[in-house]
Structures are given as structure tokens and as C-alpha cells.
Amino acid sequence: MNRLYHMTLSPYCRKVRLTLAEKRMEVELVEERYWEKSPEFMRRNPAGKVPILRYEGMLMTESQAICEFLDEIAPEPRLLPQDPMGRYEVRRLCSWFDDKFNEEVSGPIMNERVWKKVRKEGYPDSRTVKGGLAAIKYHIDYMDWLLNERRWLAGDMMSLADFTAAAHLSCLDYISDVDWNRSRNVKDWYAKIKSRPAFRSLLADQLPGMRPSPQYAELDF
Amino acid sequence: MNRLYHMTLSPYCRKVRLTLAEKRMEVELVEERYWEKSPEFMRRNPAGKVPILRYEGMLMTESQAICEFLDEIAPEPRLLPQDPMGRYEVRRLCSWFDDKFNEEVSGPIMNERVWKKVRKEGYPDSRTVKGGLAAIKYHIDYMDWLLNERRWLAGDMMSLADFTAAAHLSCLDYISDVDWNRSRNVKDWYAKIKSRPAFRSLLADQLPGMRPSPQYAELDF
Known part of the structure; x- marks a missing residue:
């Protein structure tokens, strides 16, 4: 299964998560405390950043490049217009x-x-x-x-x-x-x-020791 | 004629200049000391940055977005592969x-x-x-x-x-x-x-008061 190494409140990871979910591509989410620079993590990504998408065995970095790639291989629904x-x-x-x-x-x-x-x-x-x-x-x-x-x-x-x-x-x-x-x-x-x-998956996020604001998960805010 | 507001030693401007030149799209270069934030310049681009490409009357910003646009409207030679x-x-x-x-x-x-x-x-x-x-x-x-x-x-x-x-x-x-x-x-x-x-146009650049290094314009360095 494809896997996304991410961190809960990272905007760059969220952008990839939204793109994957909108295109109904299933992915296993793995939280990565990237600033701890574990040797295993640094081997996956010498830049020491999240998100990293493991897609068909390949490790992909850079959120914009990943999202455009996903839009090209899974065009429905399209996230960039055609003109x-x-x-x-x-x-x-x-x-x-x-x-x-x-x-x-x-x-x-x-x-x-x-x-x-x-x-x-x-x-x-x-x-x-x-x-x-x-x-x-x-x-x-x-x-x-x-x-x-x-x-x-x-x-x-x-x-x-x-x-x-x-x-x-x-x-x-x-x-x-x-x-x-x-x-x-x-x-x-x-x-x-x-x-x-x-x-939905974003609205269910919880950072340990820090509760979301009351309106965070409310659709009517 | 199309126009590029740029600054001599800005990598982001150079990337757009290289793309334009490779595709043989003529453009008038206008140097912009963007940090002086002249009112006319800020009206053109509230983000206060260069490059700005004036293309068919439209003002375009963000070098990567501009270069991908140029690659789509003038595909020869192609600067992104097709897969x-x-x-x-x-x-x-x-x-x-x-x-x-x-x-x-x-x-x-x-x-x-x-x-x-x-x-x-x-x-x-x-x-x-x-x-x-x-x-x-x-x-x-x-x-x-x-x-x-x-x-x-x-x-x-x-x-x-x-x-x-x-x-x-x-x-x-x-x-x-x-x-x-x-x-x-x-x-x-x-x-x-x-x-x-x-x-070529990059190698002819001169910043007033600061000469390029001797090998800068040499093709054999």
C-alpha cells in the first residue's frame, strides 16, 4: 500500500493528504517527527522534510511536485484546469x-x-x-x-x-x-x-497535549 | 512587445530569462530595483517581487508558474518531459x-x-x-x-x-x-x-560597481 510520512499540523502534508483523498487514493498515514532526524528517516529523505510519499516503492518529496504528479496520473477530479x-x-x-x-x-x-x-x-x-x-x-x-x-x-x-x-x-x-x-x-x-x-481526516487530527479550537471540526462555524 | 521586469543577479529572474531565450520569445528587459518599492512598481505587483512578466498586457508573477506557462504555450524546445x-x-x-x-x-x-x-x-x-x-x-x-x-x-x-x-x-x-x-x-x-x-544575455550582465569574476563569461573556464 502507498504510504505518506507526514506531520499532523504541516500545511504541506495537508495539501498532499487533501489531494490524495479527493482522488480517492488510499494511503497509509505514518506520523514522522522529522525534526528528530532519526537515521531511518534521514535515509529516506536527506532533505529531512515531510511530506514523503512512498508510491509504488518510490520515495517522493516536495508537496507541489507530488500533487501535480497525482493530478496527472489520477485526473479525476481534475485539480488544475486544462488551459x-x-x-x-x-x-x-x-x-x-x-x-x-x-x-x-x-x-x-x-x-x-x-x-x-x-x-x-x-x-x-x-x-x-x-x-x-x-x-x-x-x-x-x-x-x-x-x-x-x-x-x-x-x-x-x-x-x-x-x-x-x-x-x-x-x-x-x-x-x-x-x-x-x-x-x-x-x-x-x-x-x-x-x-x-x-x-474529514484533517478535522479528526489531534496533536497530543494541544486540543483543537472549538470551531475547528465544526462544519457550521 | 512583452516585457520582463527583472533584477540582474536574481536567480528567479534568470530562470525566466533562460526559458524565454531558449524558446526564442523576444522580451524587453527592464531592470527594477524592487527593494525601493516605487509606487508604480508596487501597483504592478503588490507582492513587491521580481520577476514580473508583462505578457500580452497581463502581469504575471512567480517564476515557476511563469516558466511552466511558457512551456505550455511555446512547447519547442520542451523543458518538461511528457511522462x-x-x-x-x-x-x-x-x-x-x-x-x-x-x-x-x-x-x-x-x-x-x-x-x-x-x-x-x-x-x-x-x-x-x-x-x-x-x-x-x-x-x-x-x-x-x-x-x-x-x-x-x-x-x-x-x-x-x-x-x-x-x-x-x-x-x-x-x-x-x-x-x-x-x-x-x-x-x-x-x-x-x-x-x-x-x-548569452546572462553572461553579458554587469552589476554597477561590481565586476564579474574573470571566469564568469568564459565558456572555457
């Missing part, structure tokens, strides 16, 4: 969230509020957290602006861009750091994506 | 260089040795430079290992993975920070890619 400009827009937004949003928002907030605790690395730095919480407003406003014109983030079809954004936002929602009242558009979009069967 | 596993390998290596190599090597070294000087932000931090120069060895060894089995980085055809790697290495070569004697395979690979007509 080049539509595909460009999906990829642009994937980079937006995986690079820019991660750097400004999800990376610093999750690091301070979750990973430092899990790895016993001390207390969160409140200035860093505040910076992330200030930056998320601008990103939600940008999503709001996109969703004024579009049904989904990259256009009229649900795409990998939506999964990428939802992967990051769902991690922040676990620790209650998303102000869903800031934009009706964004809240409606998240409600739509959260109620998909592919999302 | 899903081959495409995965190209994309995996693009992420390897654009994320990991940039974070460990080209980002810190270029920032300390070039951008601080250009932006008048003080002197290079020698510990950061040393860290980058230590990390590059491991990356060259990894490339050496790949090139033992393959003609090009991702397989038997030249691909976007080669352009991505060459874009980063060529910036470091401008300031003489690549030890080409570490690997015969890597040196031969770089000589092959450097001698392509698409590379």
Missing part, C-alpha cells in the same frame, strides 16, 4: 500560499505557538506572533478580493490553489488564529471546502 | 534549488556579498557567508551524484531543472563562489549549459 492561463493562475496561487503566506503568517505563528511547545524549545515570542496576526489580515483581504469575482480562488473550478490555501488556514484554525468574521466570502469558501469528504 | 514521473522529477529539482539551495546557499551568500553592498546596508557577515560556502559543497556533491547516472539533472533531456540550478549557480559564479574543481560532472554540465545561445 495554460488557468493552470498558471493555480500555480501562482499555490506559490503565493506556500511561499509568501507561509513566510509571513503560517510559518512564524505555527512555529511560535505550536512547534516550540511540541519540541520543548521555550515560550512563544509574542512580537513574532503579533506580526503574523497582523499580516493575515492583508491575506484574507486579498482572498476576499479574489472571491468577489470567482467561485474558487483561481477561477470557477475548485483547484490545488484552494487546497493549498485551506491547508495553511486549517492549521491556523486549529489554534484559533483565523478571524472568520473578517470576510463573508472567505468564510463561505472555507465552509464549502471544509465540508468535502476529503477534509 | 508524469519525468515531470515530477523536474519539478522536484526546481523546488530543491528554488527553496533548499536558495535558503542554504544562494540566498545568504548573495545577500551578504552583493545586496548589502548594492543597498548600502553595511558589511557582509562572514559567518553567514561561511555557512553558505560550507553548504554549497553538499549540493555540488548531490548534483555530481545525479549526473553520474544522467545526462542532465532530471534525466536524459535538458529541462527546467537545469535552468533553475544554472540560474542559482551563475549568480554565485559572478562573485566567484563556486568551486568548479569539486566535481568534473558538474563542471561539464555547467559548460554545456553555459555555451547555449540562451545563456
Whole structure:
């Protein structure tokens, strides 16, 4: 059986999990505390990162490359449109969230509020957290602006861009750091994506010693 | 005419320039000192980054998304193979260089040795430079290992993975920070890619106040 080495609240792992689930590809989930760099894990992946997908005996890394591969070998339902400009827009937004949003928002907030605790690395730095919480407003406003014109983030079809954004936002929602009242558009979009069967496994996630926020698993939030 | 807003020694801009040139798509190059955040520039791209490609009136950002778009609309010569596993390998290596190599090597070294000087932000931090120069060895060894089995980085055809790697290495070569004697395979690979007509415009680059290293533009180095 195919296997995904992952970590519970990693947006990059969640993006792959959503893609696999949406395409009904079964996979065994194996949690990997990658920062402990166990010799066996480092042999699998010298880059020392998750996700790693073991697919037909091959070890695959890099979430965007994995998701595009999955979309090519299992095209139903399609997560990238077929016209080049539509595909460009999906990829642009994937980079937006995986690079820019991660750097400004999800990376610093999750690091301070979750990973430092899990790895016993001390207390969160409140200035860093505040910076992330200030930056998320601008990103939600940008999503709001996109969703004024579009049904989904990259256009009229649900795409990998939506999964990428939802992967990051769902991690922040676990620790209650998303102000869903800031934009009706964004809240409606998240409600739509959260109620998909592919999302269920994410909503069942539990990080030991850290309960999810009350609205985390609620479809009506 | 299409236009590329770029900065001389940016690997991400170089990757797009190589792709455009390889496909013989003419483009007007406009240098943009993006860190000065001129109001006109910020209107074009609220993310405040280069490259930006103005293509048929549209403004496009994110180098990987742009290059894949160009490969789809102008398929000759093809920069991604047609089989899903081959495409995965190209994309995996693009992420390897654009994320990991940039974070460990080209980002810190270029920032300390070039951008601080250009932006008048003080002197290079020698510990950061040393860290980058230590990390590059491991990356060259990894490339050496790949090139033992393959003609090009991702397989038997030249691909976007080669352009991505060459874009980063060529910036470091401008300031003489690549030890080409570490690997015969890597040196031969770089000589092959450097001698392509698409590379010429990069080899003519000059950053004001900072001369390129003597071997930078030499095809026989």
C-alpha cells in the first residue's frame, strides 16, 4: 500500500493528504517527527522534510511536485484546469500560499505557538506572533478580493490553489488564529471546502497535549 | 512587445530569462530595483517581487508558474518531459534549488556579498557567508551524484531543472563562489549549459560597481 510520512499540523502534508483523498487514493498515514532526524528517516529523505510519499516503492518529496504528479496520473477530479492561463493562475496561487503566506503568517505563528511547545524549545515570542496576526489580515483581504469575482480562488473550478490555501488556514484554525468574521466570502469558501469528504481526516487530527479550537471540526462555524 | 521586469543577479529572474531565450520569445528587459518599492512598481505587483512578466498586457508573477506557462504555450524546445514521473522529477529539482539551495546557499551568500553592498546596508557577515560556502559543497556533491547516472539533472533531456540550478549557480559564479574543481560532472554540465545561445544575455550582465569574476563569461573556464 502507498504510504505518506507526514506531520499532523504541516500545511504541506495537508495539501498532499487533501489531494490524495479527493482522488480517492488510499494511503497509509505514518506520523514522522522529522525534526528528530532519526537515521531511518534521514535515509529516506536527506532533505529531512515531510511530506514523503512512498508510491509504488518510490520515495517522493516536495508537496507541489507530488500533487501535480497525482493530478496527472489520477485526473479525476481534475485539480488544475486544462488551459495554460488557468493552470498558471493555480500555480501562482499555490506559490503565493506556500511561499509568501507561509513566510509571513503560517510559518512564524505555527512555529511560535505550536512547534516550540511540541519540541520543548521555550515560550512563544509574542512580537513574532503579533506580526503574523497582523499580516493575515492583508491575506484574507486579498482572498476576499479574489472571491468577489470567482467561485474558487483561481477561477470557477475548485483547484490545488484552494487546497493549498485551506491547508495553511486549517492549521491556523486549529489554534484559533483565523478571524472568520473578517470576510463573508472567505468564510463561505472555507465552509464549502471544509465540508468535502476529503477534509474529514484533517478535522479528526489531534496533536497530543494541544486540543483543537472549538470551531475547528465544526462544519457550521 | 512583452516585457520582463527583472533584477540582474536574481536567480528567479534568470530562470525566466533562460526559458524565454531558449524558446526564442523576444522580451524587453527592464531592470527594477524592487527593494525601493516605487509606487508604480508596487501597483504592478503588490507582492513587491521580481520577476514580473508583462505578457500580452497581463502581469504575471512567480517564476515557476511563469516558466511552466511558457512551456505550455511555446512547447519547442520542451523543458518538461511528457511522462508524469519525468515531470515530477523536474519539478522536484526546481523546488530543491528554488527553496533548499536558495535558503542554504544562494540566498545568504548573495545577500551578504552583493545586496548589502548594492543597498548600502553595511558589511557582509562572514559567518553567514561561511555557512553558505560550507553548504554549497553538499549540493555540488548531490548534483555530481545525479549526473553520474544522467545526462542532465532530471534525466536524459535538458529541462527546467537545469535552468533553475544554472540560474542559482551563475549568480554565485559572478562573485566567484563556486568551486568548479569539486566535481568534473558538474563542471561539464555547467559548460554545456553555459555555451547555449540562451545563456548569452546572462553572461553579458554587469552589476554597477561590481565586476564579474574573470571566469564568469568564459565558456572555457
